[in-house]
Amino acid sequence: MASKPRTLYEKIWDAHVVETRDDGTSLIYIDRHLVHEVTSPQAFEALRLAGRPVRRPDLTLAVPDHNLPTTARRDAAGGRIPIADAQSAAQLAALEANAPAFGIRYIGDADAEQGIVHVVGPEQGFSLPGATIVCGDSHTASHGGLGALAFGIGTSEVEHVLATQTLLLKRSKSMEVRVEGELGPGVTPKDLILHVIGVIGAAGGTGYVIEYRGKVFEQMSIEGRLTVCNMSIEAGARAGLVAPDDVTFAYLKGRPMAPKGAEWDAAVQWWRSLATDDGAEFDKSVVIDAADIAPSVTWGTSPEDVLPITGAVPAPESFADPSKQDAARKSLAYMGLEPGTPLTEVAIENVFIGSCTNSRIEDLRAAAAVLKGRRKAANVRWAIVVPGSGLVKRQAEEEGLDKVFLDAGFEWREPGCSACLGMNPDKVPAGERCASTSNRNFVGRQGPGARTHLVSPAMAAAAAVTGRLADVRELVD
């Protein structure tokens, strides 16, 4: 059958349409639903009030992450250490009760597999190529790194998916972000996506699903692809995608929830057919030269406020758009930065390595490689590493990475969202600066008054060692 060439996004969309209404909205089947404690309580409550069951508990996985403290959760006798914040404790208790009540598999706070939902999904093989994946969390876009159509939803939609395993959606526009050439030394997937956001802007992807294309992505590990797709939302896009390939299949094979045997072979065959056809058209195309990308760092309070580490704090007047000038003025006041200051002269007091953007084993290896045999600078008050899951933590310990971090003066924590957002005890004090591997440098994101500079894990390590924002290329050869 000769059909019109289609993009990866169109193929996944088409495979999930239950029906299309007259007004152009489609009922889309959802293959995988990840549930965490913050956005689910009212959804479960609504089901209970209406006497409705969860349609497909087998396609739903519940994991607490946002509110969990990253310090020890059990005492020596195995008893639960109480959580100080009553509302956090209530949200966690609600999920722990709701999951079994609705027949949903629950990975609890003391299980080795517990972690940030967006780390756990791929790691367990729950997230698969070509699948539609949702979660009440905007960084669900991460799973697009496996070639899945993955996006965040609100609480009413969580309820809708729990009850019907579908969502009513309008098809998005498609954008191709093509990166030509190869990344230079010291330049990581995090630097790449920060650079992309700088180029297209924090709202540039609004209304689009982005497909990342080019040799750079073909050569990139799954960890790297997850990092890139994770931050698609910071460019305004609902989802990001990288076509599934042999790297993807090698990553997934043998994972606990991945298909096995004959099912695996059939799955791989289908996954291979999903790649964007030659001649398929995108609504928008952005081409980026990899040679233009340096280790990057944000200076302001939007992820689009990004510069190469070799740059200097910009003057608000340097922006053409008056509203951007105004935003830059406010950002610089909040960040306590003077225009013209070289970024490498900006001293930092805190370092956070973690979050669903950069807490996988490869991220920890990259940071440890910089830290090995070094110590954090005297002015760095607080430095923590928060593995994305219990399994990442265990793997890192087997490789001796925990020792490297501890020797460098870092704290080695239990998995969770931690200092990515000020919802649990891990916060950056007001007025202090943090080199952070997370994804949002919004006002107050890491705690009221906290000043966030987004960087890669290697750059965070370099900042810890030097006590300022630093070019990692000067620390490694």
Next chain:
Amino acid sequence: MQALAGVEGRAIPFGAKNVDTDVIIPAEWLKTITREGLGKGAFETVRAEPGNVFDDPEHAEAPILIAGDNFGCGSSREHAAWALLDLGITAVIAPSFSDIFSGNAFKNGILTVVLPQEQVDRLLEVAREHPITIDLETQTVTTPFQDRFTFEIDPFRKHCLMNGLDEVGLTMARGDAIAAHEASRVRHLPWLDNATEKAA
């Protein structure tokens, strides 16, 4: 969701313009685990003022709220609708609403009635001492006097409200289509089923 043929009773003559969702329910109330109980935080800043209309015994348990232009602007929090419901409010009358708020209100079975400013002014006056009747079938608002105002409403929303159909319920009514999709999915993409059981 409750089927809603109309709303009859006392109305709170609030009348304020540009009431944002932070006023309806302040941010510190968002870290909750239920939709219930938010009425306590509803209009907290307004109710801090002595003599405010919400705490006037005359309007205790009034099911209708009358507001000014652009009601429900600001953040998209669904808690605003939950807070109104918890106060016992099932209809809001105003000259205009923010889109997101009216969507959230509809999802939660709250009727939003748009009327021109002079009619809203008249209702504000009547509401101080008398009840108001909203009839959804005839799309009218009437008072114990001669007033009779008609309003527009999206036919689909009207149908849903009158029959107590929420979005989840409507999609559940498409259960056959969903089941058909699931059946074809088992044939073509069988590995997608029983995801969490595979790890057992």
